[in-house]
Amino acid sequence: MKTPIFFLIACLGLAILPNMAPNATHQQLTAQIAAQITATPLRSPTPTVTLTPTLTLTPSLAPTFIATSVPNFISAESALWTPPAPVNRVSGNFLFGRPFAFQHNTYWSREYSYGSTKRGQLQVHHGLDFSNPSGVAVLAVADGVVYYAGPDVGRMFGPRPDFYGILVVIEHPYMYSTGQKIYTLYGHLRQEAVYTGQAVKAGQVIGYVGATGVALGPHLHLEVRVGDPESYDATRNPELWLTPYEGNGVVAGVVRDIYGNKLPGVQLELQAPGNNHLTFSYSGTRVNGDNRLGENFVFADISSGYYYLIVKGADGGLAHRQLLYVWPGQVTFVEVFLMP
Ligand SMILES: [Zn+2]
CATH class of the missing domain: 2.70.70.10 (Glucose Permease (Domain IIA))
Known part of the structure; x- marks a missing residue:
């Protein structure tokens, strides 16, 4: 009785036969066909084509602070060293390039950042x-x-x-x-x-x-x-969303009161020698944190390295300070709770 397998081999044989010796015996042919069949996968794995990339903002492992890589300015203040507050390193949704060519200004106004009011001078910024x-x-x-x-x-x-x-x-x-x-x-x-x-x-x-x-x-x-x-x-x-330049990263975070409420208009600074940045937490109810991060402040496109995150209280005094590390091409996420 002819089995479907034999039929399959016969069909494949049509394609394989031109490679066979003309005077090969039936047994030799069968052996060679079988050998070629086993050697040649009938189906190769089909790669999955992803046409629409899905954003992934999956928090990865908490960072490890390596003492040997801590710069001098940190060591000098070793008395201030405290265990790092919860910081996560997450992938950004860096899907976008800059809206200008390099010969023009490709940086945005930091003092009127997203969600800020330029110290109360303007309405809450949506961009x-x-x-x-x-x-x-x-x-x-x-x-x-x-x-x-x-x-x-x-x-x-x-x-x-x-x-x-x-x-x-x-x-x-x-x-x-x-x-x-x-x-x-x-x-x-x-x-x-x-x-x-x-x-x-x-x-x-x-x-x-x-x-x-x-x-x-x-x-x-x-x-x-x-x-x-x-x-x-x-x-x-x-x-x-704007891809940081080479070697730069992003800090995003949320500043809350001890009840968990997001605090608006809080002044935040990132400080490293000769490299300081200022921003404010989002104000108003019509701007949004990222759905996964839920941040209410961002420092974007800054040089990677160690910084002090300084959080100012309503009276302008120091309310919180911690060390954090900015990884190139990634988002350092930090959550800060302020005492009343
Ligand atoms: Zn604007």
């Missing part, structure tokens, strides 16, 4: 401001499709019409941890260079710096939005 002269080309931070390009007069993207002036919103082929889509918004443009529905590549010119809408001078206002591209309440901190 980052990049100062550059009017007319400088604004680049897409990642591939995507233009969700909207034009003025926000007939269509609301902010708290009121004509808030962003001429803006471009790009939908990116990435999925947030919640399964929602991710968008970037570019506001106050002098002119857009793309049209709604157009596919764009990372680094492509999408418009030009201007001061349209509510803007004090020419700059780019960049936002990251999750889920609803038209909602002013859907923003996240772009500092967690």
Whole structure:
């Protein structure tokens, strides 16, 4: 009786036979066919193609502080050395490049960071401001499709019409941890260079710096939005998305009272010799921490190394101080509880 296996071998043999000696016996043929069949996998593993990267913000192991790598300025204050507060090293969602070419300013205003009020002078910031002269080309931070390009007069993207002036919103082929889509918004443009529905590549010119809408001078206002591209309440901190430059990392954290409530407007500093940074915890109720991190402050794109994290109390005095390490290309996450 002919089995299906024999039939399979016979079918394969059609393809293999040209390699056989013409005068081979049936047994030799069978042996050679069997040998080739075993040597040649019928099915090779099919790699899984991931078209839409899913963000992973999985906390990894807590860091190990290595005494030998502690710089001198730390050792000199060894009396202040305390066991590090809970710090996690996590991967960032660094999916985006800078919205400007290198010959222009690629850094945002630190004193008006996401969620801050510039010391009470301005309304709570839902994005980052990049100062550059009017007319400088604004680049897409990642591939995507233009969700909207034009003025926000007939269509609301902010708290009121004509808030962003001429803006471009790009939908990116990435999925947030919640399964929602991710968008970037570019506001106050002098002119857009793309049209709604157009596919764009990372680094492509999408418009030009201007001061349209509510803007004090020419700059780019960049936002990251999750889920609803038209909602002013859907923003996240772009500092967690812009890829740090080589050797740089990010500190993100949350500062709470002892009851666990997030404290707004707290002044925080990162201090290392000749390398100090200042920020404020998020204010208001319309800005958001990352869904997984739940941060309310970020220091982004800073040189890797040891820093003191200084947290100021409401009276301006020192409320908390701890040492932490910034890893290149990663996020150091820290949680601080302040006594009343
Ligand atoms: Zn802004």
